[in-house]
Amino acid sequence: MWSCVAASDPWCMGMEAALWKARLALALAAVAAAAEEERWAAFSQPGWDYDVSPDPYRNMITILALRQRNLDFLEDRARHVSDPAELEYGSYYTRDEVNHLSSPADADVAVVHGFLSATRGEIQFSKGKDLVRFICTVACTEKTFGTRLRMVKGPTQPGSSPFRAVEPIQLPASVAEALDGVSLNAPVFMPLRPKEPAPKPFVYPANGRTAPRISPRLISGDRFVALRFVAYCKDGRVNQDRVEEGICSSSPSKSTIVSFEVILLQEPDMQHAIVIPAVEKVLGQHVGDCGPEVKCVEFNITTAVENYANTTAMVRAHFSDGSVSNFSSTMEVASTWPLPYVTPHMLEHFYHMRLNKPISHPRNIISVVEFLGQYYNPEDLEAFFRLMGVPSWGFTAHPRLIGRDIPRAGSVYGGEAQLDIQYIMSMAQNVTTWFWSVPGTELSTMQEPFLDWLMQVADSDDQSSPLVHSVSYGDEEAGMPVWFKRRVNFEFMKLALRGISVLVASGDDGVSGTSVADKGPEFCRSASPEFPASSPWVTAVGGTQLAKASSPVCGYSSGNIVVTCHYEGEVVCSSATGGGITSGGGFSSDFDIPWYQRHAVRSYLEQRDAPVPSRDGPWGYNSTGRGYPDISALASNYLVWMGPHLESMSGTSASTPLVAAMVAQLNEKRLQLGLPALGFLNPLLYRLAERHPEVFNDIVVGNNRCSRSRCCEIGFGASRGWDAVSGVGSPRFDALAALLDPGAHSGSQAIADIPGLAQLVAKGAPSATAAQVPAVAWDVQGLLPWALCTLLAGVVLADAIQRRRCGSSDRLREGLLS
Numbered sequence: 001m002w003s004c005v006a007a008s009d010p011w012c013m014g015m016e017a018a019l020w021k022a023r024l025a026l027a028l029a030a031v032a033a034a035a036e037e038e039r040w041a042a043f044s045q046p047g048w049d050y051d052v053s054p055d056p057y058r059n060m061i062t063i064l065a066l067r068q069r070n071l072d073f074l075e076d077r078a079r080h081v082s083d084p085a086e087l088e089y090g091s092y093y094t095r096d097e098v099n100h101l102s103s104p105a106d107a108d109v110a111v112v113h114g115f116l117s118a119t120r121g122e123i124q125f126s127k128g129k130d131l132v133r134f135i136c137t138v139a140c141t142e143k144t145f146g147t148r149l150r151m152v153k154g155p156t157q158p159g160s161s162p163f164r165a166v167e168p169i170q171l172p173a174s175v176a177e178a179l180d181g182v183s184l185n186a187p188v189f190m191p192l193r194p195k196e197p198a199p200k201p202f203v204y205p206a207n208g209r210t211a212p213r214i215s216p217r218l219i220s221g222d223r224f225v226a227l228r229f230v231a232y233c234k235d236g237r238v239n240q241d242r243v244e245e246g247i248c249s250s251s252p253s254k255s256t257i258v259s260f261e262v263i264l265l266q267e268p269d270m271q272h273a274i275v276i277p278a279v280e281k282v283l284g285q286h287v288g289d290c291g292p293e294v295k296c297v298e299f300n301i302t303t304a305v306e307n308y309a310n311t312t313a314m315v316r317a318h319f320s321d322g323s324v325s326n327f328s329s330t331m332e333v334a335s336t337w338p339l340p341y342v343t344p345h346m347l348e349h350f351y352h353m354r355l356n357k358p359i360s361h362p363r364n365i366i367s368v369v370e371f372l373g374q375y376y377n378p379e380d381l382e383a384f385f386r387l388m389g390v391p392s393w394g395f396t397a398h399p400r401l402i403g404r405d406i407p408r409a410g411s412v413y414g415g416e417a418q419l420d421i422q423y424i425m426s427m428a429q430n431v432t433t434w435f436w437s438v439p440g441t442e443l444s445t446m447q448e449p450f451l452d453w454l455m456q457v458a459d460s461d462d463q464s465s466p467l468v469h470s471v472s473y474g475d476e477e478a479g480m481p482v483w484f485k486r487r488v489n490f491e492f493m494k495l496a497l498r499g500i501s502v503l504v505a506s507g508d509d510g511v512s513g514t515s516v517a518d519k520g521p522e523f524c525r526s527a528s529p530e531f532p533a534s535s536p537w538v539t540a541v542g543g544t545q546l547a548k549a550s551s552p553v554c555g556y557s558s559g560n561i562v563v564t565c566h567y568e569g570e571v572v573c574s575s576a577t578g579g580g581i582t583s584g585g586g587f588s589s590d591f592d593i594p595w596y597q598r599h600a601v602r603s604y605l606e607q608r609d610a611p612v613p614s615r616d617g618p619w620g621y622n623s624t625g626r627g628y629p630d631i632s633a634l635a636s637n638y639l640v641w642m643g644p645h646l647e648s649m650s651g652t653s654a655s656t657p658l659v660a661a662m663v664a665q666l667n668e669k670r671l672q673l674g675l676p677a678l679g680f681l682n683p684l685l686y687r688l689a690e691r692h693p694e695v696f697n698d699i700v701v702g703n704n705r706c707s708r709s710r711c712c713e714i715g716f717g718a719s720r721g722w723d724a725v726s727g728v729g730s731p732r733f734d735a736l737a738a739l740l741d742p743g744a745h746s747g748s749q750a751i752a753d754i755p756g757l758a759q760l761v762a763k764g765a766p767s768a769t770a771a772q773v774p775a776v777a778w779d780v781q782g783l784l785p786w787a788l789c790t791l792l793a794g795v796v797l798a799d800a801i802q803r804r805r806c807g808s809s810d811r812l813r814e815g816l817l818s
C-alpha cells in the first residue's frame with residue numbers, strides 16, 4: 001500500500017527545491033492563484049531537461065528523520081542552560097540525556113526499521129534512534145521511495161549533482177506518520193569540481209586608434225594600483241618597440257612617444273596625475289597580446305593611491321613632435337578598490353588578540369564543516385602558516401579529517417575550505433581542529449546535506465568532540481522544505497542543550513538572498529532570509545570591512561567645518577563600498593523571534609538612525625521573525641594561499657571561522673578552570689550588548705541593500721546597538737576576554753568538575769523510560785537536580801554539584817545580573 005498522507009504535507013510534496021522556492025516566493029508576492037500550478041510544474045525548471053537514468057548500481061544516502069518527542073521541554077531546557085540569567089546556566093546535558101528525552105516512540109522506530117529492513121539497503125540508526133542513514137543503490141532508492149531518479153541536462157553548477165527526483169516520494173502511511181521527512185542525498189561520492197578555465201587573456205586591438213589602451217583589469221591592493229597598457233603610434237597601429245629602442249620608432253609615422261600622462265580617478269573627487277617618462281627604469285615592459293601575427297609591447301606601472309575609493313585610470317601619450325593623443329577611455333577599464341589586506345597578523349592587532357598563547361586544553365576542539373565537494377590542501381595550509389608566521393605546533397598542525405578530503409597538490413579547488421581551515425587554525429593556535437567533510441547534495445534543496453552532518457554531530461561523544469562548529473554555508477529559506485528547516489533547527493537546539501556553539505555565516509548577498517546576484521534585480525522586491533543563519537539556535541555571523549568613514553560625522557561639512565576622518569574603522573561589508581560581498585541580514589520568515597533578542601530587535605525597529613523599510617510598502621519582510629546576524633567581524637580581502645599563490649577572498653565565510661576561533665580562545669580559560677564551555681552564545685551576547693556594550697565595536701555605517709554584485713534600492717541599515725546587518729557589532733576581543741575571564745575576580749571560581757558527577761546525578765534518578773510524556777520528563781530531568789541540590793547541601797560533594805547543576809558559581813552570571 002503506497003499512498004501520500006496529504007498533498008499539503010511537506011514530505012509528501014516530493015523532493016524538489018524549486019517547488020518550494022516557487023511556492024513561497026509566489027506566496028510572498030501574493031500571486032496565490034498561480035502557485036498551485038507552479039508547485040507541480042516545478043520539476044521542469046527553465047533550462048532543465050531530464051536525461052538518462054543514473055547508474056542504478058551507484059550507492060546513495062538517504063536520511064530519514066523520525067518524529068522526536070519532548071521538543072518543547074527540550075527547548076525550554078536549552079533556554080535555561082544557555083541563558084546567563086538562569087540558575088541552570090552552563091548545566092549542560094549529556095548526549096545520552098538529550099537522546100533519552102528526544103528519542104522517538106519505540107513503535108515509530110519499529111515501523112521505520114521494519115520498512116527499511118525489507119530492502120537491501122544498509123540501515124544506520126543514530127544513537128538517539130531519531131535519524132536513520134539509509135545507504136542503498138539508486139535502483140533500490142527509487143523502489144523504496146516510489147520515485148524515479150534522473151540525470152538532468154542543463155546549466156548545472158560545477159561540482160553540483162545533476163540528479164533529480166522526478167516524482168514526489170511516496171511511503172506507506174504508517175511510515176510517513178513516523179517521520180518528519182526524508183532527505184535524499186546524491187551521489188555518495190563527491191563529484192570532482194572541474195578546474196575553472198583560466199580567464200582568457202585580453203587581446204589588445206592591433207590598430208585603429210591613437211589613445212593608449214589600458215588592460216581592462218586593474219590590479220589593486222593596499223594603497224597601490226598597477227596598470228598595464230599598450231601605446232598606439234600616429235598611424236593608428238599598435239606600438240611594437242621596446243622603451244630602449246624608442247616607442248613607435250619603427251612606425252612609418254616617425255614620431256616617437258616620449259612620455260605617458262596617467263590620471264588616476266578616485267571617487268568621489270580625488271584625481272592624481274603623474275607623468276611617466278619613456279625610460280626603462282620607470283616603465284615595466286613585456287610582450288603583449290595583440291592577436292595573431294602582431295607583436296606588441298605591453299607597458300606596466302605601479303603607483304601609490306589612497307585606500308577605500310573606487311578607482312579607475314586613463315592614459316595619454318606625448319609624442320616627440322609635441323602633440324598628444326587622446327586619453328584612453330575609463331569605460332574600457334573595470335574600476336577597482338584599493339583596500340588593506342587581512343592576514344592573521346593584521347587580525348591579531350586589529351582585534352587585540354594574543355596569538356602567542358597556544359590553546360592547550362585537550363577538550364578545546366573546534367570544527368569547520370565543508371559541503372559540496374570543498375577540499376583543502378595540507379601543503380597549502382603549511383605554506384600559509386610559513387608565509388603568515390604562524391608557529392607550527394607539532395601534532396595539532398594538521399586538522400583531523402572526518403569524512404573524505406581529496407586534496408590536490410599544487411592546484412586546489414575549494415576556496416571556501418582553504419579559507420576556513422587556514423584562518424580558524426591561525427586564529428586559535430594549536431587548537432585541535434576537525435575538518436568535517438560531508439559528501440553529496442541534498443536533493444530537495446540541491447544544497448548541503450545538513451541532516452547527514454547533524455546526525456554525525458548528534459552522535460559525537462561528550463568528551464572528545466568539538467565544542468565549537470563553524471559553518472560557512474547557507475541558502476535561501478524559501479528554497480528549502482519547511483520540515484527540513486524545522487528539523488535542522490531542532491538539531492541545533494539539541495546541540496545548544498549540550499553546550500556546543502554553532503556559528504553560521506549570515507550570507508554574502510545582503511538582504512536579498514542569492515537570487516538577486518544569481519538571477520537579476522527583479523528579485524529585489526522582497527527580503528529573502530537565509531538558512532541556517534536564520535535559525536534561532538545558531539549564532540549568525542555577519543561581515544564588516546575597513547573604511548575611513550566609520551562614523552556618520554566623517555564627510556560632514558557646513559560653513560567652516562569639513563570633517564575628513566583619517567583613522568580606520570569597521571563599517572558594514574558591502575559590494576557598494578568595495579567589500580566584495582554584502583553582509584547578509586534580515587528577519588526569518590520561518591522562525592519566530594527568540595526570547596534573547598526581543599528587546600534588541602524592538603529597539604532596532606523603532607530607532608531613527610537608519611529607519612527600517614516600511615512594512616506597508618511593496619517591499620516585504622517579516623518583522624516578527626528571528627532577526628540576524630547576531631555578531632559580525634571583518635569579512636573582506638582575506639589573503640588565502642591557493643596553490644602556488646595568494647588570493648584575496650571576501651565573505652561571511654571568513655568572519656565565521658574567525659569568530660569561531662575567538663570562541664575557542666574564550667573557552668580555553670574556562671576549561672582550564674573546570675568550568676563549562678560557553679555553549680550557545682546568543683543569550684550571553686545580547687546580555688553583554690545591553691550591559692557591557694564596551695566589549696563590542698558597534699557598527700553604525702552601511703547597509704545591506706546590495707548583493708555580492710547587483711544592488712537593490714531597499715535594505716537594512718546599520719544603527720547604534722543591534723541591527724539586522726551587523727548584529728551587536730564586532731568583538732573587542734581583549735575587552736571581551738577580560739570581562740569573561742572566570743579567574744579574574746575570585747580564586748574560588750577555580751573549581752574542578754568531578755568527573756562522572758553528571759552521570760551520577762542522571763543514574764541516581766528514577767529511570768526515565770522512552771514512553772514517558774513530557775510532564776514526567778519535567779519531573780525527572782528538570783526538578784531532580786534541584787531536589788539533589790537541596791538534598792546535598794552541606795554534604796562534601798555539594799559544592800561541585802551546586803556548580804554543575806545549580807549553576808550559581810559562574811561569574812558570568814553574576815557579572816551580568818549585577
Ligand SMILES: *[C@@H]1O[C@H](CO)[C@@H](O)[C@H](O)[C@H]1NC(C)=O
Nearest residue numbers: 226282283284285300301302
Ligand atoms: C611590471 O610587471 C612586472 C611583473 O609582471 C614587475 O616585476 C615590475 O615590477 C612591473 N613594473 C612596474 C614599473 O610596475
Ligand SMILES: *[C@@H]1O[C@H](CO)[C@@H](O)[C@H](O)[C@H]1NC(C)=O
Nearest residue numbers: 209210211323324325326327
Ligand atoms: C580624439 O577624439 C576625438 C573625438 O573623440 C576625435 O575626433 C579625434 O580625432 C581624436 N584625436 C586623436 C588624436 O585621435
Ligand SMILES: *[C@@H]1O[C@H](CO)[C@@H](O)[C@H](O)[C@H]1NC(C)=O
Nearest residue numbers: 358359360361362396430432
Ligand atoms: C597543544 O595542544 C595539545 C592538546 O591538544 C597539548 O597537549 C599541548 O601541550 C599543546 N601545546 C602547547 C605548546 O601548549
Ligand SMILES: *[C@@H]1O[C@H](CO)[C@@H](O)[C@H](O)[C@H]1NC(C)=O
Nearest residue numbers: 310311312335575576577578
Ligand atoms: C565605481 O565607479 C564606476 C565609475 O567610475 C562605476 O561604474 C561603478 O559602479 C562604481 N562601483 C561601485 C561599486 O560603486
Ligand SMILES: *[C@@H]1O[C@H](CO)[C@@H](O)[C@H](O)[C@H]1NC(C)=O
Nearest residue numbers: 589590591592593622624625
Ligand atoms: C512571519 O513569521 C512568523 C514566524 O516567525 C510566521 O508565523 C508568519 O507566517 C510569517 N509571515 C510571513 C508573511 O512570512
